[in-house]
Amino acid sequence: MALERTFSIIKPDATERNLTGAVNAVIEAAGLRIVAQKRIRMTRQQAETFYAVHKERPFFGELVDFMISAPVVVQVLEGENAIAKYREVMGATNPANAAEGTIRKQFAKSVGENSVHGSDAAETAAVEIAQFFSGNEIVG
C-alpha cells in the first residue's frame, strides 16, 4: 500500500501537562512518521474554521474555547494506512470507551479534553493539512 498522510493535533490538555513527547512516542512506536510539526496558539477563527462541521452541535462553543485555551501541536503523520492507523492509535473519542494502550486511554481527561485529533478520511486529511501547513513545511 502507498504511503498516506493524516493530520494530527496534540490538544491543549496534553500540551499543558507536558505530554507532547509522550504522545509522539506512541505515534512513532506505531510506525507513523512525524513529517511536519509545529506548536501554535490557534486563533478563534482557525478553530471555528477547523471544526465548522460541528458548528450546530451543542458542544461547539466549548470545543472552540478549549482549542484556543493553550498551545496545540499540529502535525502531519505519514505511513502505510496512516489515517486508519492513527485513529486506532488514538482510541475512541470518549476515553471511557478507548482501548488499553491508546493515546486517549492513557492521557485523555474527558470526551472534550481528549488529548488528540486525527483526520477521519483522506479528503478531510488533505483539507486539514492544507489549513495549517504549506507544502515546503512537510518533509517526508
Ligand SMILES: Nc1ncnc2c1ncn2[C@@H]1O[C@@H]2COP(=O)(O)O[C@H]2[C@H]1O
Ligand atoms: N459531547 C461532547 N462534549 C464536548 N466535546 C465533544 C463532545 N463530543 C465530541 N467532542 C469533541 O469534538 C471533537 C471533534 O473532533 P475531535 O476528533 O477533535 O474530538 C472531538 C471531541 O474533542
